[in-house]
Amino acid sequence: MTDASASLVQSKARRNVLILVIAQAFLGAQMPMIFTIAGLAGQSMADNLCFATLPISATVLGSMLTATPLSAFMQKHGRRAGFWVGTTSGAIGAAIGAYALTQQNFWLFVLGALFTGVYQSSQGFFRFAATDVADEAFKPKAISYVLAGGLISAIIGPQLVKATSQALVVPFLGTYIAVILINLIGSSLFLFLSIPPPPVSSHDHLIGRSRLELLKTPRVAVAIIVAMVSYALMNLVMTSTPLAVVGCGYETSTAADVVSAHVLAMFVPSFFTGFFISKFGVERVMATGLVILGAAGVTGLMGVDLENFFIALVLLGIGWNFGFIGATAMLTSAHEPSERGRVQGMNDLIVFGGVTVASLASGGLMNCSGGSAQDGWQAVNLAMIPLLTLAGGALIWLWMQPKTKI
Numbered sequence: 389m390t391d392a393s394a395s396l397v398q399s400k401a402r403r404n405v406l407i408l409v410i411a412q413a414f415l416g417a418q419m420p421m422i423f424t425i426a427g428l429a430g431q432s433m434a435d436n437l438c439f440a441t442l443p444i445s446a447t448v449l450g451s452m453l454t455a456t457p458l459s460a461f462m463q464k465h466g467r468r469a470g471f472w473v474g475t476t477s478g479a480i481g482a483a484i485g486a487y488a489l490t491q492q493n494f495w496l497f498v499l500g501a502l503f504t505g506v507y508q509s510s511q512g513f514f515r516f517a518a519t520d521v522a523d524e525a526f527k528p529k530a531i532s533y534v535l536a537g538g539l540i541s542a543i544i545g546p547q548l549v550k551a552t553s554q555a556l557v558v559p560f561l562g563t564y565i566a567v568i569l570i571n572l573i574g575s576s577l578f579l580f581l582s583i584p585p586p587p588v589s590s591h592d593h594l595i596g597r598s599r600l601e602l603l604k605t606p607r608v609a610v611a612i613i614v615a616m617v618s619y620a621l622m623n624l625v626m627t628s629t630p631l632a633v634v635g636c637g638y639e640t641s642t643a644a645d646v647v648s649a650h651v652l653a654m655f656v657p658s659f660f661t662g663f664f665i666s667k668f669g670v671e672r673v674m675a676t677g678l679v680i681l682g683a684a685g686v687t688g689l690m691g692v693d694l695e696n697f698f699i700a701l702v703l704l705g706i707g708w709n710f711g712f713i714g715a716t717a718m719l720t721s722a723h724e725p726s727e728r729g730r731v732q733g734m735n736d737l738i739v740f741g742g743v744t745v746a747s748l749a750s751g752g753l754m755n756c757s758g759g760s761a762q763d764g765w766q767a768v769n770l771a772m773i774p775l776l777t778l779a780g781g782a783l784i785w786l787w788m789q790p791k792t793k794i
Contacts, residue, residue: 400582401522405530407580408514411471412537413544415574416511418478418567420545422447422504424647425553427631427751428640429485429560433494441627441751443485443501448623448747450505451512452740458509467517468578474510475575477503482567489561507571520583535658542651546644553640599734607722608731610786611715614674616739617779618711620746621681621772625688625704626650627750628768629697635754635761636692646697653705661713670718675783677710682776688769692762700769711779 423444431440462470481503488497514537518530548566555562602608626647633643665673684703687696719735750768757767 401530404520404581404583405518405522405533407577408518408534409537411574411577412511412514412534413540414577415475415478415507415570416514416538416541417545417548418482418504418570419508419511420542420647420651421549421563421567422501423626424546424549424630424644425560425563425640426501427627428634428643429489430494430497430751431631431755432559433488433492433497435494437755438752439494440631440755441747443498444623444627444750445744445748446498446501447505447508448740449744450502451508452505452736452744454506454509455512455736455740458506459513462513467513467520467583468581470513471510471517471578471581472575474507475571475578477510478507479568479571481505481507482564482571486561486564486568489558489564517581517583535655538655539652542648542655545651546648549644550641553644602731602734605722606786606789607718610782611719611722612735612738613782614678614779615712615715615719615735616742617775618677618681618708618715619739620742621775622654622704622708622712623743624746624750624753624771625684625768626701627747628754628765629701631751631754632692632761632765632768633697635764638694642694646701649698650701650705653702654709655705657706657709658713661709662717664710665714665717670714670721671783671787673710674714674718675780677707677712677714678776678779678783680707680710681772683707685769685772685776689766692765 426443426447427441430443431437434440434442458470458473461473481500484500484503485497488494488500515530515534518534522530549563552562552566553560556565597605603612629646629650630640630643633646634640661673680703684700684707687700687703690696719731722731749771753767753771754761754764757764
């Protein structure tokens with residue numbers, strides 16, 4: 389490659405990253421918006437309050453079910469087409485949700501949340517798209533820059549909730565209309581992407597270990613367990629937080645501020661987590677994440693003052709970051725290249741299956757445990773104990789295993 393062509397490729401890569409950073413910041417704002425109000429809106433419509441967080445569960449389920457087919461779609465038709473599928477689904481989901489609010493139809497609202505999950509799935513590919521035409525030296529920076537866009541969305545989303553949630557006669561309707569506009573406007577960003585479709589493989593050899601053999605591999609099994617526990621606990625507590633904050637007498641805008649602090653805590657450590665893994669080892673970083681998650685639960689159990697909510701949710705975000713990113717790093721080093729698709733597909737199925745169950749359980753624990761919001765919030769935080777015990781026990785078991793390369 390000549391210097392001129394190399395410079396052209398680098399320029400294209402940087403332009404793509406800039407577009408994806410803006411997309412992460414602008415389009416990504418809809419996710420903290422949805423997660424802040426979906427449970428509250430569900431609570432206002434559900435006949436059984438135990439199902440209040442089912443819309444959030446449906447979003448996670450939609451993301452889980454569509455990640456693999458959406459990845460295959462992008463493999464065949466390119467990133468731009470895949471991202472348009474995501475934004476179109478996000479707009480459709482918000483439109484269904486808005487109409488459901490006007491009709492006070494809970495199950496229609498849940499259907500809209502499933503479409504929102506398709507957008508959430510597509511957003512997960514932004515950071516990978518940033519590396520598609522980047523050289524090896526620029527790839528880590530590209531991923532970091534796109535993650536930085538998540539910090540901006542964590543600020544924009546809750547502020548939009550404050551401005552829109554009570555703007556119309558029907559509560560939360562303004563927020564869902566805003567989400568429709570975000571998807572319609574934001575989809576135009578992908579017109580400026582310049583990522584060629586990937587080459588199509590002529591065949592796919594099924595080589596390497598089977599899924600059962602991979603699950604029997606200690607590092608693979610432990611990585612999946614810790615990833616599942618970290619993500620499930622984060623979702624369990626975050627889903628209940630707006631219900632708990634409002635139920636304890638605070639405003640919806642205050643709940644939005646707590647969620648904003650939590651999402652910032654999820655992304656800010658990403659710039660340092662890789663360094664910590666290199667310096668201290670992936671097992672120690674994962675263990676630290678589990679300890680911090682435990683500290684979040686203890687803080688939540690100590691009271692329902694506003695500072696308790698803020699501290700607990702910040703710790704929850706940091707603990708998720710260390711646990712989930714550490715587990716992902718361990719997983720990538722625990723399999724051969726030929727096993728990548730099998731391992732990652734199995735990992736996503738187990739992890740997001742656990743997240744779906746956690747988000748559904750969150751509403752039941754919050755609204756059906758005792759007679760007050762305080763009782764429900766305590767039940768949510770106590771529910772962290774068995775999962776943290778599972779993940780901590782798995783890490784201890786791994787440390788006791790003989791050291792192997794894979």
